[in-house]
Amino acid sequence: MKNSAAPFNALGLAQENIADLESQLLKRKLRATHSPCDTKALVDGRKLKAFCSNDYLGLANHPKLIKALAEGAEKYGVGSGASHLISGHSMAHELLEQQLASFQKQHIPNAKALFFSTGYLANLTAITALAKLAPQGSASIYSAKLNHASLIDGVRLAAAQSKASVILFDHTEVDALNALLKNDSNPLKIIVIDGVFSMDGDLAPIKKLLLLAEQYDALLLVDDAHGFGVLGKHGHGILEQENVNSDRIIYIGTLGKAAGVGGAFVCAQESFIEWLIQKGRPFIYSTATPPAIAHTLSKSLEIIDSNEGGNRRAQLNKLIRIWQDEMHFAKWEKVPSCTAIQPVVLGSNANALHAAKLLDAAGYWIPAIRPPTVPQGSARLRITFSANHSETDLRQLIDTLNAIEKQVIDEETHE
Structure with a gap:
């Protein structure tokens, strides 16, 4: 085997x-x-106050869930052995899907749920399979511009597989979407959107989008x-909060964030779920999640x-109110949000990284979020709250952020 000093081409390109x-x-x-997911984390041998996880209800280290996982392993073992359609579909999966469907039964008539190992797989499955309902080239997918990665990739894959047309829209401009749908003659139209936008923390206008879906005979995937x-x-989600009901809603929920464990699900009218089972390649060809996880x-x-x-x-809502009332910046931009996601936009990558480094030195774990996760020029600190945070924890963070912003402004002034 030849061993040269210079890297071969692919390795050189990677470097x-x-x-x-x-x-x-x-x-x-x-x-x-080196510690469980919680508001205090042991990282690189240092204890940090974590304001960066999606464990919104503080369940990831809950003693009842730890006990349930052990019970699930005792009852079902540690692996599923095959895909759901071969031999991997356990009674634990079945019972979980029934519970998930019951959460949405007031909002989706004849609701049925399908469990996945990740939200990424759920989105890829739902979008690509639904696009196959119409003949090739006769589906339109309307995707919100700020949708997160797995929705974007699901839309791209559906476009490649089914020749679906893809139209991007601004979720804050519903009238513009109305005009686009009005001129669309394709027999299948799917509106794809986040319920809560993960980098801004704002909510999708679900009621308005559902009215458009009903007016123009489209599906609404949330x-x-x-x-x-x-x-x-x-806690059943945005459909409960907005009090909507429709059999044209395809609802996708993640179980590794507020639910504290892992996995995801699609909930929809029974015929749509049956179609995903028949045509959803990521579901068909993935080994089922260990049943102990479903049991948990x-x-x-x-x-x-x-x-x-x-x-x-x-x-959690009390913490959100405190942040809204008491966190005031001199120059940094606090993005309005009614959720546990509270972004602080600093603009450049350098500014965001510098602020994150200063926070780390002060004992806080709040990473800088940069493009392509967020648009160019909008690098930020993505601060998230957990129900396990105390009011004292939050007020100490507010004091620390105010001190760091002042330090950064002073540094800029003396440059």
């Missing part, structure tokens, strides 16, 4: 491209934690990754739907 990312301050780095468990009186999630849903879940949502 050059990584160096290019680093020069643009866009290189990402992994940080390994990925409520950051709303399930949090929004609505019982059933316990998580019980907590979400209980008084404890209500109390945790109340604590």
Whole structure:
């Protein structure tokens, strides 16, 4: 085997491209934690206050879920052994899907749910399979411009596989979407949108979009990754909060955020779910999630739907109100949000990285979010709250942010 000093072409290209990312301050780095997911984290041997996870209800380290996972492993083992359609579909999966469907039964007639190992797989499956309902080239997919990665990739894959037309729209300009739909003669139209936008924390105008879907005979696919468990009186998500009901809604929820465990699901009218089972390639050809995970999630849903879940949502909403009332910046931009996602936009990659470094030195874990995750020139700190944060935790963060912003402004003044 030849061993030369110079790298072969592909390796050289990889190294050059990584160096290019680093020069643009866009290189990402992994940080390994040595502690459970919670508001306090042990990272690189240091204790940090974490305001960056999506564990909104603080369930990821809940003793009842830890116990349920052990019970699930004891009852079902640690693996599923095959895809759902071969032999991997356990009674634990079946019971979980029934619970998930019951959460949305008031909002989707004849609702049925399908469980997936990740939200990415759920979105790829739902969008690509639904696009196959119409003959090739006769489907239109309307995708919100700020949708997150798995929705974008699902739309792209559907366009490649089914020759579907893809039209991007601004979710804050519903009238413009109305004009686009009005002139669309394709027999199948799908509006694809996040329920809660993950980098801004704002909500999709679900009621207005549903009216358009009904007017122009379209499907409305809502990925409520950051709303399930949090929004609505019982934590059932954005459909409960907005009090909508329609059999043309395709609802996708994530179970690794507010639910505290992992996986995702699609909930829709029974015929749509049956179609995903028949034509959803990521579902058909993926090994089923270990049934112990499904068993644990059933316990998580019980907590979400209980008084404890209500109390945790109340604590989360209290933190959101404190932030809105008490966090004031001199120059940095606080993005309006009624959710646990509270972005602070700093603009350049350098500014965001500098602020994140100062926060780290002060004992906080709040990474900088940069393009392509957010638009160019809108690098930010993405601050997220958990029900396990106390009011004291939050007010200490507010004081720290005010001090860091002042420090950064002073540095800029003296440059």
